[in-house]
Amino acid sequence: MQPAAYGIPFPPTDCCFFLDFDGTLVDFAATPDTIEVPGELVSLLAALAAAHDGALAIVTGRALPDIDRHLAPLRLPTAALHGTVRRNLAGQLYGGPHAVDFATRTSMVRERIDVWLAAHPGLLLEDKGLALAVHLRALPYEVRLLHELQAALHGELTPFLPEGVELLNGNLVVEVRPRGADKxxxxxxxxxxxxxxxxxxxxxxxxxxxxxxMAAVESRGGLAIAIGHRLQKHYHLPSPTAARAWLANCMKRGGAP
Ligand SMILES: [Mg+2]
Known part of the structure; x- marks a missing residue:
C-alpha cells in the first residue's frame, strides 16, 4: 500500500470498498430524511465503482428503496437494514422474506414505543418495514441526557422482544430488527x-x-477506517467530508495502475 493523507495508506488497485452511509459518507441531520447528500457523492461513488470493476457496496441501516433514492440514479450493491437485505452487483436480492411477519411479531414493542413517542415530543419513529428505528437526535436535550434516555428506552423495550428479534444501539438511535443478519x-x-x-x-x-x-475486513488484511469520533480504530478520518476526500484521492493515487 502507498502512504497517504491522514496517515492512512492508499489501498492497492485490486481492492474493494464497503461503505456505511450515515455519519460516514454524509453528515447526520436531525431526522433521517433531512440529510443533505453532497452533489459530488454520486459521481464519486460511480467513478470509484467503475475503477474497481463494480466492487463497491453500501452497507447501511437504511432500507433499500431509501438508500437508492438518496443515491439515484445509482443502484449499487447494497446491504440494507444492517444486512437483513442484500442486493449484489447482478441485482439479485437476498434475505427479507424470513422477517415478513415482523410487524405482527413486534406489535408489543411498537406499543411501548408509542408510549415513549407520546411522552417525548421530538422522538421520531422510522418504520423501515423489516425494522423499526427510534431516533433521539431531534430531542431538545443535551447529549449526556440523550444517552441516558437511549439506555432507558433500550431497557424498557428489551422484555417485549419476541424470539428472533433484537435491539441494536446506534448513534442516538435504537433499532428493533430481526436477529441473525448483521453487517x-x-x-x-x-x-x-x-x-x-x-x-x-x-x-x-x-x-x-x-x-x-470492520473486524472481518481486518482479519483478511484489509483496511478498516473509523469516521468521526465514536469508534476507536487505528485508522481514522475526522468527518464524512474527509472520508469523501480520501476516497477521491484513492481514485488518483491508490486507484491508479
Ligand atoms: Mg453510520
Whole structure:
C-alpha cells in the first residue's frame, strides 16, 4: 500500500470498498430524511465503482428503496437494514422474506414505543418495514441526557422482544430488527462472490453497528477506517467530508495502475 493523507495508506488497485452511509459518507441531520447528500457523492461513488470493476457496496441501516433514492440514479450493491437485505452487483436480492411477519411479531414493542413517542415530543419513529428505528437526535436535550434516555428506552423495550428479534444501539438511535443478519455477514457474503472475491476489502464506518464488519475486513488484511469520533480504530478520518476526500484521492493515487 502507498502512504497517504491522514496517515492512512492508499489501498492497492485490486481492492474493494464497503461503505456505511450515515455519519460516514454524509453528515447526520436531525431526522433521517433531512440529510443533505453532497452533489459530488454520486459521481464519486460511480467513478470509484467503475475503477474497481463494480466492487463497491453500501452497507447501511437504511432500507433499500431509501438508500437508492438518496443515491439515484445509482443502484449499487447494497446491504440494507444492517444486512437483513442484500442486493449484489447482478441485482439479485437476498434475505427479507424470513422477517415478513415482523410487524405482527413486534406489535408489543411498537406499543411501548408509542408510549415513549407520546411522552417525548421530538422522538421520531422510522418504520423501515423489516425494522423499526427510534431516533433521539431531534430531542431538545443535551447529549449526556440523550444517552441516558437511549439506555432507558433500550431497557424498557428489551422484555417485549419476541424470539428472533433484537435491539441494536446506534448513534442516538435504537433499532428493533430481526436477529441473525448483521453487517459482518453481509460483507462476508459479498466477499464470497464476484466482483469482491479475492480483492482486498476496505471498510469505512462510524458506528457500533460497523464494528463486526470492520473486524472481518481486518482479519483478511484489509483496511478498516473509523469516521468521526465514536469508534476507536487505528485508522481514522475526522468527518464524512474527509472520508469523501480520501476516497477521491484513492481514485488518483491508490486507484491508479
Ligand atoms: Mg453510520
Amino acid at each position: 459482518r455477514s453481509a460483507v462476508e457474503a459479498f466477499l464470497a462472490e464476484a466482483p469482491f472475491r479475492k480483492r482486498l476489502p476496505v471498510y469505512l464506518g462510524d458506528d457500533l453497528a460497523d464494528i463486526n464488519a
